[in-house]
Amino acid sequence: MDLTLLICTALLCLCLITIGFLYYKLKIKSSSQTENNLEGNRLKLQSLERIALFAERCKLTNLVSRVDIASLQAADYLHLLTQTIVAEYEYNISQQIYVSSELWAAVTRFKDQNIYIVNQIGANLPPQATALDLGKLIIEYTNTPNAEMSAILLDAIQFEAKKIIN
Numbered sequence: 001m002d003l004t005l006l007i008c009t010a011l012l013c014l015c016l017i018t019i020g021f022l023y024y025k026l027k028i029k030s031s032s033q034t035e036n037n038l039e040g041n042r043l044k045l046q047s048l049e050r051i052a053l054f055a056e057r058c059k060l061t062n063l064v065s066r067v068d069i070a071s072l073q074a075a076d077y078l079h080l081l082t083q084t085i086v087a088e089y090e091y092n093i094s095q096q097i098y099v100s101s102e103l104w105a106a107v108t109r110f111k112d113q114n115i116y117i118v119n120q121i122g123a124n125l126p127p128q129a130t131a132l133d134l135g136k137l138i139i140e141y142t143n144t145p146n147a148e149m150s151a152i153l154l155d156a157i158q159f160e161a162k163k164i165i166n
Helices: 002-057 060-066 074-091 093-097 099-124 132-141 150-165
Strands: none
Touching: 002 060, 002 074, 002 093, 002 099, 002 150, 060 074, 060 099, 060 132, 074 093, 074 099, 074 132, 093 099, 099 132, 099 150
């Protein structure tokens, strides 16, 4: 009987040790997953910040005020503006891996729309027009209702950020 009691006690201890070990492993795995989720969310939020910066930098009014027009012709300025938009987009292209495909599609549409607007405004200018003429027309255009697409993109960014934060 003593041998049976000893074996049962040993088995019980072994079971308790195994359960304790499994609990410890699950706890470590759970905290590791939580840390991974926190790190992933941090990366997603940083990506959203960069995309918001892209939206602000490529906002037509900001773009016109940022790109130097020192004695350029309208055609050269038009090329410089579109080049700047494309360069900003390409600089941030890696951010698409951290955001939803819907948001990235909105970023791409924003880029394409701004290039289209700048080209359309530039196409209506006479060949001798200056960069200042083009800049003035772009600013006038932005004063019309719903001209700036950046507000829509920023709303989408904010929506995605709230999903991560909440």
